[in-house]
Amino acid sequence: MVNNKIINAPKGVPSQIQGKDKLGQTLPSAQMASANTDKEGNCKDRLCPIHGDQKLKMRGRTFEGIVIKKLPGRVTIQFERMLRLPKYERYEKRKTKLHARLPSCMNNNVGVGDLIQIAETRPISKFIHFVVSKVILTKEVKL
Numbered sequence: 001m002v003n004n005k006i007i008n009a010p011k012g013v014p015s016q017i018q019g020k021d022k023l024g025q026t027l028p029s030a031q032m033a034s035a036n037t038d039k040e041g042n043c044k045d046r047l048c049p050i051h052g053d054q055k056l057k058m059r060g061r062t063f064e065g066i067v068i069k070k071l072p073g074r075v076t077i078q079f080e081r082m083l084r085l086p087k088y089e090r091y092e093k094r095k096t097k098l099h100a101r102l103p104s105c106m107n108n109n110v111g112v113g114d115l116i117q118i119a120e121t122r123p124i125s126k127f128i129h130f131v132v133s134k135v136i137l138t139k140e141v142k143l
């Protein structure tokens with residue numbers, strides 16, 4: 001009896017792994033879109049708001065500013081705002097810097113000196129909770 005048990009154990013054939021057809025059937029909407037974008041722009045950025053498998057939702061505030069620094073995957077913009085000083089009844093200029101994520105599909109469109117718009121997203125890293133939404137003016141065309 002003991003021998004039979006030992007012999008039977010190794011004979012247990014692993015159940016055949018059958019390919020699941022569920023993934024193939026759920027193709028229509030999401031995977032078709034990603035396939036199209038791969039053909040057009042080769043955008044493989046996961047955090048791209050337009051294409052990218054985990055789509056970044058843009059919500060909240062938007063700002064426009066000039067790109068002062070460009071690093072792989074991120075840009076820094078700067079813009080001026082006016083702060084009212086009640087005591088002197090005048091305004092002073094303050095500068096604000098914001099860091100924004102640059103999707104790989106927009107990497108060639110954005111350079112230092114360009115005027116761009118950024119939109120708020122969820123926090124992506126310690127400093128970055130904006131993403132570049134569009135280019136308003138490039139430095140060369142600037143009037």
Ligand SMILES: [Zn+2]
Pocket residue numbers: 043045048049050051052103104105106
């Ligand atoms: Zn993209």
